[in-house]
Amino acid sequence: MNVIIIDDEKNGAEALQLLLKHNCRHVNTIALKHSPEEGIESILTLQPDLVFLDIEMPNASGFDVIKATKEINYEVIFTTAYEQYAIKAFKTQAVDYLLKPIDVEELVAAVKSAETKIEAKSNKVPADLEALVKKIVYSSKKISVPTSEGIHLFDAREIVRLESDSNYTNIFLKSGQKFLISKTLKSIADQLKEYNFCRVHSAHLVNLDEVDKYIKGDGGTLILKNKISIPVSRNNKAELLNKIGL
Missing domain, CATH: 2.40.50.1020 (LytTr DNA-binding domain)
Incomplete structure (x- = not known):
């Protein structure tokens, strides 16, 4: 499973890459990007199966990245420093998330959940991701x-x-x-x-x-x-x- 990590915090992105390497050996990290613009370009070019996506980044949010790449068929796991009450909305959208600092067991479970979706989905953008785009991302200007x-x-x-x-x-x-x-x-x-x-x-x-x-x-x-x-x-x-x- 090809994965891209998008996080403006370089240390955090590299730490996540190591966690994936040691705990999810079937995951192949094909790119680490530290800005929304670089992330968008890498998704459009590399077309990954899964993207670990930070929410709060300079210049644009993770939602802007989704909006700009919605024609690409991939799964998203949000990585966020938000408190539990703030991310409940994302959980109801059936998009996985990980609260920083990332817990290994939660990481493994999230990856397994993403794998299940990847195996089951058709070539169409998943309905849960499309719903998230329409409800939240389209509010972006x-x-x-x-x-x-x-x-x-x-x-x-x-x-x-x-x-x-x-x-x-x-x-x-x-x-x-x-x-x-x-x-x-x-x-x-x-x-x-x-x-x-x-x-x-x-x-x-x-x-x-x-x-x-x-x-x-x-x-x-x-x-x-x-x-x-x-x-x-x-x-x-x-x-x-x-x-x-x-």
Whole structure:
């Protein structure tokens, strides 16, 4: 059984690897990663059977990792420093967890439980993991997209607008940063459907929370809070006006 350990605490991750080596000899640890971004990339690339996943990490949580890799069919065992009362919710979702510091007997039992699920599951994402994603992870405002540097997690609330560049897309953030990603505007628009974004033009997707005003015209023009003007096409005008309540 191929396993990835994702934990920002290097010592903790290495200690878990040793526990697995000495107590679960059939487990093959194929990667140790110490950030959510590295973890996402390793899951997408290596497609493990099981992931030991820390919950609290810098920049993103374990839930963000699940959301970004939900198309990969794998089991999750959470490793967390949360107290017992705080993790009962995760237990009811049929996803195993281990409380730090990790107890060997609990580790062995959790691995056996994961093995049972792996043997029984089909190619579809397990229903318990999917339920966890829908109930908890989708409340996150982060989206994951590939950039020239790897996998990047963006907070949707920090995105001002997106602009098409052939088969690529430019993302413009509130901070003034600009990122070129290797996805079409349409695919990113699909990821942002649950947030307050609107496709106002074939080349433009806008965060409506960043709109200052709408100027009437053939299609019209949006003026953003940062004073940037965005054209609105006639084909997209009705959807925009409906979303902003005009």
